[in-house]
Amino acid sequence: MQKEHPAIVLIGFMGCGKSSVGRLLARDLRWPRYDTDELVAKELALSIPEIFALGEEYFREAESAALTSIGGTNPAVIVTGGGIVLRPENVRRLHELGTVIWLQATHAVLQERLARGKYRPLLDTADPAATIAALFAQRHALYQEAADLAIDTSAMSHQEVAQAIRHELRISC
Ligand code: S3P
Numbered sequence: 282m283q284k285e286h287p288a289i290v291l292i293g294f295m296g297c298g299k300s301s302v303g304r305l306l307a308r309d310l311r312w313p314r315y316d317t318d319e320l321v322a323k324e325l326a327l328s329i330p331e332i333f334a335l336g337e338e339y340f341r342e343a344e345s346a347a348l349t350s351i352g353g354t355n356p357a358v359i360v361t362g363g364g365i366v367l368r369p370e371n372v373r374r375l376h377e378l379g380t381v382i383w384l385q386a387t388h389a390v391l392q393e394r395l396a397r398g399k400y401r402p403l404l405d406t407a408d409p410a411a412t413i414a415a416l417f418a419q420r421h422a423l424y425q426e427a428a429d430l431a432i433d434t435s436a437m438s439h440q441e442v443a444q445a446i447r448h449e450l451r452i453s454c
Pocket of ligand 1: 363
């Protein structure tokens with residue numbers, strides 16, 4: 282299954298492996314990689330936690346602007362933040378850019394990965410596990426609706442996920 286537009290677009294919950302898998306794909310395919318979090322941080326010259334400190338809405342505006350700034354005519358790997366699917370206009374843009382791939386993982390696996398992962402401002406709450414559970418419940422259907430293709434990454438290495446994506450899209454190195 283391949284779309285007319287050439288990008289591989291990765292979506293999914295925090296901790297699902299989008300950044301690592303995106304790096305592997307871009308390296309192996311020698312395609313440019315665009316990461317909306319990196320674009321936002323660069324544009325505002327602030328870290329993601331610093332931007333969140335100015336308000337989540339401020340971050341979401343910058344995130345949508347970053348997505349709009351990505352050109353859609355060449356092959357590329359596009360890595361998104363976990364909340365990109367919250368805005369329908371973002372989802373429309375993702376589909377213009379390419380094939381939208383949801384890196385799924387079970388709730389239990391995500392809890393485990395996030396407990397030992399990088400600092401994430403949305404999880405800086407009194408009960409991060411409960412916050413993850415609530416966000417997971419809210420967002421599951423949004424990822425499902427947005428995805429052209431879903432891959433359950435729960436028991437896979439990042440390299441296996443990258444290979445599975447290339448296999449599904451019939452893209453060889
Ligand atoms: C967010 C996920 C983060 C980052 C920001 C908000 C979210 O990206 O965009 O902290 O709303 O799920 P990752 O999915 O790469 O952690």
